[in-house]
Amino acid sequence: MLDRKNKPLLIFGLVVMFIILVPLVLVVITSFGNQPTISLPIKGFTFEWYKNILQQPDFVDGFKMSLFVALIASFSALLIGIPAVYALTRYNLQHAEWFQSFFLSPTLIPEIVVGFALYQTAVISFKLPLLISLLVGHFLLCLPYVIRLVSASMLILDPHIEEAAWVSGCTKGQAFFLVVLPNIKASVIAAFMMCFINSFNNIPISLFLNGPALNMLPTAILNYLQNNYDPTVSAISVVLMIFTAVMMWVVEKFLGVNKLVK
Amino acid sequence: MRKRSAILLLLPAFVGVLIFTFYPLIQIIIPTLNQSSDYGKLYLEFLKSSYNQTVIFRTLAIALFTTLVVLVLGLPLAIWIARQDEKVRKLLSVIILFPMLTNAVIRNFAWIIILGKNGVFNDLLLKLHLISAPITILYTNAAIVIGSAYLFLPIMVTSLVGSITELNIETEEAAAVLGAGAMTNLFKVIIPQLTTGILTGCILVFAGTMTAYTTPQLLGGNRHLVMATLIYQQAMTLGDWTNASVVAIILIILSVVIMFAINKLMKKLDRRKVNA
Structure with a gap:
């Protein structure tokens, strides 16, 4: 039987886990190598490449810009998405399901096409500044996560407790912020984290919407990697992995990492 | 009054998606027609161009092979994880989640280290005397499949672990008592109960691989373009935005049609299960 005691399954499981982890471990090892190009096994041991990250304005500015864009895009997706979810789940609208699919439709369009099309509409036709267009692109990436995760928990939440708050004298606004929001808090945080991580890591949308003065970290690493092959890339990768691990730890502390994928 | 406030709440999201998703699509379709x-x-x-046919065929073939690799590696791994104690299962799920949340560039870069001319893999084969000179793996279609499979494996595993945990293990015990071996159990008992989960995972992997830009760009090089990298090349390198739009539209149509087809298949298989 395929349970814990099945030997072939155990071996298979361990081998695949090994394949999943080893590539990332290799990246960590190469970041400490002494040679000017990436090679394994490494000779010597140095933190030089980590210092070199700070010498790369593309990486430093890119990190700040990616952080900024991810925060703004995630917050605006929550700000615009949550009211829409509330309307869809609480007003018995006639075409609620249609609206739901409409809001999820950006996921059906390949990310590279979102960036490509948005460049022509927002930047060329509407003459919007590049930064605004980039934020719009990342907002479109984030919105479906908010719609999906928050509406799942709104549907579970009993509408009567909100009505009870109205009867007890709360205005609609007070009832939402004092009663509804605390009850869907976990899904709002999960949605925010998914938005943030996906926006921060995104390349295809940013590809058409960045420029010399508007540098995102993932595209900066991509460009660097296409022109250089030194351990600076390994070092910045390790920094980003630590960043990811810290975020996962924070999520685990507050609501359990498994919430992110449910 | 009630209706008006509902409309007010929906409006920002509706207008945002309409203006910045649908209008841009129409705007890129019109010049192509x-x-x-x-x-x-x-x-x-x-x-008609045979070059473009190759690109489309390569895109589909890479997505297909990636999906198969991910399924073959991911399903047994998901079963193994799902059958652990809750504590171990949680730990393994977190370990799987970590690469999933790590930037795609980093995960592709790791495979450049492994698959390159002087990479870890060639080193290993040379030391084992299996080959006498380094072989080319990086910048081939195989490299794109390996990189994409690595990218999407965690997604398949996480989505399957959930549904396998919900399976009733007594069904398999019953099959085992009646003489079914592990393989029979896998193909006749476990997989039929998982069709929805497996096909959902396949949609995610297939559509994701088919439309991905980063992996074919980094691991495929300039001579192995897929549709996503072709869009970028047409627009940014050749400056032919209309042609790039043509590729973009074809890519959207292909991915939506394939997702729709797998969905249809899923519903059909599900109905058969209900009838049986």
Whole structure:
């Protein structure tokens, strides 16, 4: 039987886990190598490449810009998405399901096409500044996560407790912020984290919407990697992995990492 | 009054998606149709070129192989994880989640280290005397499949672990008592109960691989373009935005049609299960 005691399954499981982890471990090892190009096994041991990250304005500015864009895009997706979810789940609208699919439709369009099309509409036709267009692109990436995760928990939440708050004298606004929001808090945080991580890591949308003065970290690493092959890339990768691990730890502390994928 | 406040709440999201998703799509479709009196001319010309046919075929083949690799590696791994104690299962799920949340560039870069001319893999084969000179793996279609499979494996595993945990293990015990071996159990008992989960995972992997830009760009090089990298090349390197739009539209149509087809298949298989 395929349970814990099945030997072939155990071996298979361990081998695949090994394949999943080893590539990332290799990246960590190469970041400490002494040679000017990436090679394994490494000779010597140095933190030089980590210092070199700070010498790369593309990486430093890119990190700040990616952080900024991810925060703004995630917050605006929550700000615009949550009211829409509330309307869809609480007003018995006639075409609620249609609206739901409409809001999820950006996921059906390949990310590279979102960036490509948005460049022509927002930047060329509407003459919007590049930064605004980039934020719009990342907002479109984030919105479906908010719609999906928050509406799942709104549907579970009993509408009567909100009505009870109205009867007890709360205005609609007070009832939402004092009663509804605390009850869907976990899904709002999960949605925010998914938005943030996906926006921060995104390349295809940013590809058409960045420029010399508007540098995102993932595209900066991509460009660097296409022109250089030194351990600076390994070092910045390790920094980003630590960043990811810290975020996962924070999520685990507050609501359990498994919430992110449910 | 009630209706008005509902509309007010929906409006920002609705207008945002309409103006910035649908309007841009219409805006890129129109120039591809208006080039001459013959509406589909640009599309026919594009599809007639044998170079473009190769790119489309490569895109589909890479997505197909990636999906197969991910399924073959992911399903047993998901079963193994799902059958652990809750504590171990949680730990393994977190370990799987970590690469999933790590930037795609980093995960592709790791495979450049492994698959390159002087990479870890060639080193290993040379030391084992299996080959006498380094073989080329990086910048081939195989490298794109390996990189994409690595990218999407965690997604398949996480989505399967959930549904396997919910399976009733007594069904398998019953099959085992009646003489079913592990393989029979896998194909006759476990997989039939998982069709929805497996096909959902396959949609995610297939559509994701098919439309991905980063992996084919980094691991495929310039000679192994797929549709996503072709869009970028047409627009940014050649400056032919209309042609890039043609590729973009074909890519959207292909991915939506394939997702729709797998969905249909899923519903059909599900109905059969209900009837049986």
